[in-house]
């Protein structure tokens with residue numbers, strides 16, 4: 194019982210990541226200060242160019258956060274009061290929140306049991322004349338079934354906004370996340386696969402019209418200072434964040450590969466472990482494992498989480514409450530039982546540490562600790 198904890202494995206180790214590229218980061222920050230390029234400016238423009246090229250799109254527009262990416266995308270597409278937007282209830286609140294902020298209504302569709310992504314086969318029955326857009330979320334780093342979703346979007350003339358906040362570098366049928374729908378939204382929240390040292394986000398698109406509109410919206414409707422063409426907001430990325438992200442981008446493919454190796458190791462060692470179901474990787478997708486999320490069956494999830502913590506390992510629950518049961522969205526009048534697969538998932542999911550800085554010794558310790566428990 195009183196066994197001393199010899200290890201401490203957090204759910205992400207951003208300081209360790211910093212130490213691994215300290216010279217690059219310190220230089221990146223110093224340059225911005227020397228140039229006083231704090232808001233917008235050359236580092237932000239360079240980042241937009243590099244991300245567009247990385248995501249195989251023509252344009253990228255840097256913003257304050259991934260949430261603002263979703264918000265300004267819907268706004269630029271003209272989604273507003275009376276409209277409906279289809280999405281998943283098993284995601285971070287931001288995905289549905291921005292729909293509501295614009296006066297539109299989030300319409301939820303249950304998820305696939307194996308991937309936790311929106312079940313594309315259940316979308317069509319939810320489409321009405323008021324439906325304007327679909328927001329699939331590439332949850333935990335694995336793309337949703339974009340071919341089916343695009344087919345529906347084409348048939349009913351709907352926009353598709355990819356919530357790729359957890360999926361930078363992921364691919365579906367060889368296409369980069371963020372290049373498949375009308376717009377892709379990414380977050381640079383520190384614990385995302387490409388994280389800044391504060392808030393940040395970016396959208397990607399092949400449409401010049403949409404890129405231009407979002408560029409206006411993010412800066413008070415203005416391209417030239419004090420000339421305000423339309424009503425907008427303030428949602429710019431700072432130069433320091435852009436410069437840090439530029440320094441980190443060259444490592445992203447390597448880091449994503451490392452996450453995949455750790456996932457593969459977990460898959461090998463944890464297969465056939467009682468009460469544990471492993472995450473499914475679709476054949477047509479390149480999963481970048483922002484999270485490695487298992488299901489713990491038979492009501493044992495919370496106990497396993499405690500057991501891991503007792504041994505110094507932090508695991509996380511994404512997501513504890515599906516969005517249709519959140520207090521903030523109560524006015525939509527959903528009830529328990531409406532999305533049984535998402536509800537069940539919320540009682541079983543457990544995300545294990547999966548970041549690139551984890552050592553072999555640490556991942557072995559994690560799997561041994563799990564196996565000893567079950």
Ligand SMILES: *Cc1c(COP(=O)(O)O)cnc(C)c1O
Nearest residue numbers: 258259260285287358359380382
């Ligand atoms: C992180 C995240 C967001 C929001 O990104 P922020 O940069 O924190 O605003 C939106 N959707 C999903 C699925 C996310 O994981």
